[in-house]
């Protein structure tokens with residue numbers, strides 16, 4: 001009987017597809033080792049074409065200090081494809097190194113400079129860092145609440161930015177062999193962390209949670225996003241919007257963790273021992 005119940009529960013679980021919302025930070029375009037604006041625009045087009053091919057409505061987060069007269073057309077392109085855009089601060093500070101007042105002013109700067117493109121209330125912390133003291137954290141929480149921002153968490157945290165940094169340098173040096181090696185390692189890493197957070201989510205809640213994937217608009221994704229999304233699809237994952245993902249109760253709490261580090265929501269809930 002026990003075995004039958006176990007089989008039934010496994011079957012139920014396997015019928016429920018894993019779901020993931022795709023988010024890309026640091027728009028118009030993130031770390032790219034000195035790429036020209038025209039190269040950034042071409043790479044952004046590739047990313048948007050891939051999203052369209054997988055029928056994904058993504059959410060992009062704008063870091064307004066990455067904007068230039070020439071590359072802001074990338075934001076027009078995102079809106080034209082009916083994706084959502086949120087605020088990701090102006091200077092992308094490490095919140096551990098600045099005051100809450102300075103951090104809040106930086107959120108306002110992004111709104112001022114990129115407000116004509118930002119079409120949602122979503123806000124994502126730079127480096128996911130929410131404040132290394134309770135006072136700093138709570139000041140920004142209070143500001144975000146007053147201004148009706150919605151904090152956009154992530155569930156699948158990862159080292160994509162490190163792979164991108166190395167890939168971008170190899171690209172600049174025209175080192176094709178190295179680019180392929182890093183690209184393959186990137187995909188393996190993303191598979192590993194996706195399965196890890198899926199498993200942790202199930203352990204935490206007893207079900208498959210709605211995931212939010214953290215990526216960046218960057219050179220490695222201009223080349224490898226197609227492979228990555230193809231892997232999710234082949235594994236039976238469904239693509240959902242950030243709004244749909246955030247209906248999951250795991251995102252209902254900010255949690256009371258004060259830390260130097262920016263955590264995935266799943267790591268956070270596990271650390272503070274809440275479901």
Ligand SMILES: [Zn+2]
Nearest residue numbers: 025026126127
């Ligand atoms: Zn960022």
